[in-house]
Structure formats: C-alpha cells, structure tokens
Amino acid sequence: MKRIVARTAGWFRNLPSAITAALVVAVVLAAGTAIILQSEASYREQKSEETQVQAGILAASIVAAVDFGDAAAAQEAAEAMRVNRQVRGVSIYDRDGNRIAGFRRDGRTPLPTLAASRAFVSPGIVAEAPILRGRQQIGTVRLGTDRQPLDTRVGRYAVIGLLVLMAALLVTVLGVAQAMLRRANRELEARAAALGAANTELNHQIDERAKAEEQLRQAQKMQALGQLTGGIAHDFNNLLTVIQGSADMLRRPNLKEDRRTRFAEAIVEASGRAAALTGQLLAFARRQPLQPEVIDVNAMIRGMTDLLDRTLGERFAIHTDLSNETCLVEADRAQLASAVLNIAVNARDAMPDGGTLSIATQRVHEETGYMVAICVTDTGTGMDAETIARAMEPFFTTKAAGKGTGLGLSQVYGFASQSGGDLRIDSVAGEGTTVHILLPCSDAAPPAAIEQSPGETRAARIGAVLMVEDNEEVGEFAEALLRELGHAVTRARSGAEALEAAAERPFDVVLTDVVMPGMSGIELADQLHLLQPTLPVVLTTGYSDEIASFGAGGRPVLLKPYRLEALAKVLDDALAGANNEKARET
Amino acid sequence: MAPRLFQAAFGALAAAWLLAAAPAVAQASEQAVKAAFIPKFTRYVEFPPAMQPGTGQPYYLCIIGRDPFGQQIDRAAASETVDGHAVAVRRFADTSPAAVAGCHIAFVAGADDRATVAMLITLRRQPTLTITDARSGKARGMIHFALVEGRVRFNIDNMDAAQRGVGISSRLLALAVQVKQ
Numbered sequence: 001m002k003r004i005v006a007r008t009a010g011w012f013r014n015l016p017s018a019i020t021a022a023l024v025v026a027v028v029l030a031a032g033t034a035i036i037l038q039s040e041a042s043y044r045e046q047k048s049e050e051t052q053v054q055a056g057i058l059a060a061s062i063v064a065a066v067d068f069g070d071a072a073a074a075q076e077a078a079e080a081m082r083v084n085r086q087v088r089g090v091s092i093y094d095r096d097g098n099r100i101a102g103f104r105r106d107g108r109t110p111l112p113t114l115a116a117s118r119a120f121v122s123p124g125i126v127a128e129a130p131i132l133r134g135r136q137q138i139g140t141v142r143l144g145t146d147r148q149p150l151d152t153r154v155g156r157y158a159v160i161g162l163l164v165l166m167a168a169l170l171v172t173v174l175g176v177a178q179a180m181l182r183r184a185n186r187e188l189e190a191r192a193a194a195l196g197a198a199n200t201e202l203n204h205q206i207d208e209r210a211k212a213e214e215q216l217r218q219a220q221k222m223q224a225l226g227q228l229t230g231g232i233a234h235d236f237n238n239l240l241t242v243i244q245g246s247a248d249m250l251r252r253p254n255l256k257e258d259r260r261t262r263f264a265e266a267i268v269e270a271s272g273r274a275a276a277l278t279g280q281l282l283a284f285a286r287r288q289p290l291q292p293e294v295i296d297v298n299a300m301i302r303g304m305t306d307l308l309d310r311t312l313g314e315r316f317a318i319h320t321d322l323s324n325e326t327c328l329v330e331a332d333r334a335q336l337a338s339a340v341l342n343i344a345v346n347a348r349d350a351m352p353d354g355g356t357l358s359i360a361t362q363r364v365h366e367e368t369g370y371m372v373a374i375c376v377t378d379t380g381t382g383m384d385a386e387t388i389a390r391a392m393e394p395f396f397t398t399k400a401a402g403k404g405t406g407l408g409l410s411q412v413y414g415f416a417s418q419s420g421g422d423l424r425i426d427s428v429a430g431e432g433t434t435v436h437i438l439l440p441c442s443d444a445a446p447p448a449a450i451e452q453s454p455g456e457t458r459a460a461r462i463g464a465v466l467m468v469e470d471n472e473e474v475g476e477f478a479e480a481l482l483r484e485l486g487h488a489v490t491r492a493r494s495g496a497e498a499l500e501a502a503a504e505r506p507f508d509v510v511l512t513d514v515v516m517p518g519m520s521g522i523e524l525a526d527q528l529h530l531l532q533p534t535l536p537v538v539l540t541t542g543y544s545d546e547i548a549s550f551g552a553g554g555r556p557v558l559l560k561p562y563r564l565e566a567l568a569k570v571l572d573d574a575l576a577g578a579n580n581e582k583a584r585e586t
Numbered sequence: 587m588a589p590r591l592f593q594a595a596f597g598a599l600a601a602a603w604l605l606a607a608a609p610a611v612a613q614a615s616e617q618a619v620k621a622a623f624i625p626k627f628t629r630y631v632e633f634p635p636a637m638q639p640g641t642g643q644p645y646y647l648c649i650i651g652r653d654p655f656g657q658q659i660d661r662a663a664a665s666e667t668v669d670g671h672a673v674a675v676r677r678f679a680d681t682s683p684a685a686v687a688g689c690h691i692a693f694v695a696g697a698d699d700r701a702t703v704a705m706l707i708t709l710r711r712q713p714t715l716t717i718t719d720a721r722s723g724k725a726r727g728m729i730h731f732a733l734v735e736g737r738v739r740f741n742i743d744n745m746d747a748a749q750r751g752v753g754i755s756s757r758l759l760a761l762a763v764q765v766k767q
Binding site: 063067133 | 623629737755758
C-alpha cells in the first residue's frame, strides 16, 4: 500500500505541475458536479419518500370516511393537506376508482377517475397510497407535491458550484505558482552550475598562479642563495687566506719567536672574525641562540662611547642624547653592542668627509607596548628610497667590493626582530640617515652589581668531565683542550654511551654537543637531570634548532667555534654553581 | 268545472303521492345506508377480551325490537369480515332471551321510547355496542343515527361506550356529527 502511494506520489512529482494542476482542477470540477447530481437525486428520493409517507398517512386517516362513504369527512382530511404549501393536489378515490374528495391548488378541474389521473404525467412528485380496511383495499389516495422551487434549488447548487469553482481556481493558482517556482529553480540551478564552473576555473587559475609564484619564489631563493654563498665564500676566502698563509709561515723552520707569535695571533684574529661572520649569518637567519639579559641601554651606550670614538677616528664628533625616561630591555648584550657598532660603522662610511654621529635614546609607545628606541643619526650622504627598501637584505651593500660584507644591517634587523623589537630607517638623500633600533621594555629587575671581593681570585676549578661529542675530530680537539685545562676527561660518542658512563661513576660536570644522531644533547641533559639532579650540564653547539626554538632550559650554552678561555670559563662557572648548590644543600 | 275539478283532484292526488312517496324513497335509501353502516361499525370497535369471539366464531349483530332493514342488513353483514370473523345477524323481539348476552352490536328499536330505553338499560349489563335511530325515537344508544342535510350521519356517546368497556376507534369518532366524551 505504502509502495503504491509512494509510486503514485512519485508519478505526480514527475508530471509537469501545470498538467497536475489541470488534472486536479478536472477532478475537483467532476467531484463538484457529482455532489450536485447526488444531492439532487437524494433530494428527489427524499421528497418522493416524504410524499409517499404523507399519502400513506392520509390514506390511513380516511379509512373510516371512505368506508362509510363520508365524502365530506374525506374532503376535510384532504383539505388539511393544504397547509403544506408544497402539496399541489390531493385526490381520494373510492373502491371503483371514482374521485370522491380532494383538491387542486391550481384550481383546475380534477380528473374524475383514478385511471385518467394515472394516465396523466404530472411534473411534480406523485405518490399513491391504497386505503386499506383490514387487508381489503377500499380506495386510493393520490398526492402530488411540488419539488422545491427551481430558484431555491439553483441557489443551493450555486453555493456548491461556487465553492467548487473557488477550489478549482485555488488549485489553478497553486499549480501556476508551482510551475513558476520550478522554472525559477531550474534557472537557479543552471546559474549555480555556471557559477560552480566559473569557480572551478578560478581555482584552477589560482593554482596556476600559485605555482608560478612558487617558481618565482624558488628562483628568487636560488638567487639569494647564490648571493649569500658568494658573499660567504668571498669573506671566508679572505680569512682563510690569512689563516692558511700564517699556518704555512708557522711551519717554516727556524722562525723567530716574535714572528711566530705574530702569525699565531693573525690566525686567532682571522678565526675570530670568521666566527663573528657565521654568528652574523645565524643572527640574520634568527637561528642564533640569544642569551638575553636585562640591560640598561643608557649605561651600555655610555660605556660604548670610548670604543666608538676609537673606531670612528678623529674626524667624527660623537654626540649622545640619552633620555631619563628609558626603561630596561631584555636582550643579548653582545648582539646589541654589535648592532650599535655596526650602525656606527655604516654612519662613518656614509660620511667620507667626517661629520657628527648622534646617539639618542627615548621611550616610545608602540602598539605592543612601551619600547626603547636607540636612534643613531649621521650627517652623511643619506639613501634614496630604493636603497632604504633593500638596506636590510643580506649581502646588499653600497660599499666597494671588499669593504663591507652586506650583512651588517640584516644582522641588526634579525637581532631586533628576534628580541621582539623592530628596525626602522629614516633617510633623506644628501642630508643624512637615522636608524632606530626598537626594543621592548622589560619589567625585570635591574641587573645587580656583581660583587667581587678584590682579594678573591677565581682559580680554575678542576673536576671530572664527561665529554659527549659524536664528531671525532671536534671530540679529540675538545678532549685535548680539557686535558690542557687540567680536567679528568671521559669521552662518550653518543647520548646512550654518556648515560652508561654517568651510571658507572660520578662526574663533576657534563659537556655535551647538542646535535647528535639518536639522543640529542638536550634529551641527554633531561635524562641526566633525572639521574643526578645536581650534575651540571653545559651544552655546546654551532647551531641548533632546538635551542633556538625551546632554549637550553636554563643550562649554559657554549657556542662553537669556541676559544680556550670561553671553554675554561663556562666549565669553571658550572663547577662553581654545582659547588654552591652542594654547599646550600649541606 | 269538471276539468278544473279533475285538475284540482289530479293536483291534490299528485301532491299527496309526492308527499307520501318522497319520504318513502328517502326512507329506502336511508335505511339501506344504515344497513350498510351497521356491520361496518364492528371493524372500528374494540371489545373486552372476554367478549371477543373465539376462533371461527362470528361477531353477533343483533336487531332487537323492530327490524327496519330486512334483507339489506343480512347482505351487508355477509360481505363483512373482521379479522377473519364473519358478522352474523340475529333478531330478537326484546332483550329477555339469554342469547342477547352474546350480542356484540345491537340495533335497538322498541315500540316507543320507553320500551327502547328499557332495552338499552338491560343491555348496559354487558359490553355491547348499542345503536339507535332518531327515526325510531329519542332514546339514544352509543351510536345514534340522524339525518343531517339529507345525509345519514351519527352521534357517538363515547363516554357510555367507555364505561361499558367498548372502545370506539378515533377514525369512527372523526366521522361522527357529535361525540359525547
């Protein structure tokens, strides 16, 4: 049953709505007509039954009158029917079919016999009832009634007809509306499809464009990489020339002591510059692990004026305008100093005929909060807009080949943004340049003055060192250095090996490389901390994502390449800290 | 003189005949109608159960005293059948015979009103529909024939009938000139 209904419904759904509406209208009209016909038929039937009943009642009431031949009594009974306006006439016939009583409302002469009356076809409804005395028929009653007047009936049917017509009209309107809606829907679908196609096309174009942009970016990257590697190669070759040449000289026999010392110094100096160069590269790449400390910028700049004076030479006047409003900042002291020095050197180069270098500090309010601005202003040649736009690009330089690395400002920019600040350049060609280093204010406590009792000598502490290094050459070199410093050295080539060694016997300090296959130095430090919480761990690395990203977890970091002094100091500090801790515990 | 006399004599004779004959003709048709009516009353009367005839027994129509109908009423009664019972006519000179007790309907006509009334009183012992005729006198039974505007009509003393246990159909009452309730 349900399936049939569903199928019928589906069939109707598939039909065009106009046809459906027409069908429904036809059905409604047919139903209306049927209702009217049915109503008329049932009215007729009812009326004829009613007439029959009236005739029967009359017949029953005049049995005695007819029986006794009392025409007057029969007439009285017949006259009583006049009250009913629909009764057209009544005739009462005796046993022989002769009319004995009755009336006709239209006043015409009634037909005298039953047979004649029966032969006449009446327009109304006629009922006949026998007058029965017992089982014997002693007469007949004929009673004619009008049907309801035509106008009354027409009025009644007109109401039904009107209702049917209105229903049909409603269905028609609904059908038309439905048809229009469907057409609108179809148009909408077509438009949606067109839109979808357009969207697909657009997406395709976007993809193409993204691909093209990616290719362009790749090309630019390759270009930048070429520039970078070229620059590094150039600078490193210069330094290597010095180092190699000095080393060659040192291998010569019978070299005098003072020359030997000079060549060794040259090697140390060149290596230092090379280290600074890689440090700058890393700072630009923002991969250099910063060692932020709380710095009073004004104090630092005051301390730098002598250095700047010497660096710039006597043709330059240095003027400082330090604001009392400045706050403390948290930054890597060496990087900040290097940044100021870098900008100062750029300023000097922009003023070939000498001039004034002004360094000012002030507190400014930026969107992210209060900041300290270090403004270095020169009275030099200035820069045009294009130069300003490219000034922070690595290896972009306006200086003659060999005079600058092109890494200065880019290093400063890297440092400033890594410290949460910014670098801005204001310049007018021919009038000079101002470079602003912006660093966020810190609410940390001011640096406590380091109390150093003059009599105390920081004697190098000697201890058992667990040295972890996967690179054989660096490992051997470091081991040699540590032994030179007087430490007892145990070497491990991986984190696992180091853990084993640490479990076997006690160490005073651990020096571990960070980047190692398997367990990293940081992971090793965490493991060791679980094993011996008081065992100090010093991390050493040339570059480490992990340290740049997550920091060293408060552990000291020794950056490669490192000098003997740096190694001695960091180990000494670590041993001292461990001793203090032990002392506090006991 | 002779023709005048003859004319007068003839006129007188004719008038006398007319005077004599007119009631006679009226009388004949009137009596025939009454003779036809009386057996029909049976149908419109309800008797007490004890009085109703047994299976195969007729209704007894008694003519007590004078009989103004003769064979007419015998014929009318013969054609009448009420609920399967025939109507039988019995004639009695007065109400003395014991058989009068079986009468369902009694037409009573005494020699004079006194005699009629006496017979009616006798019949009041039993549930018998009594019928009298104004032509016979002033004494009234339950149904009392009268001539109204030349037509045979009747009055009904329904109260008397009800007291005797005789029920008269309302259809019959509807035909009465006057009904005493």
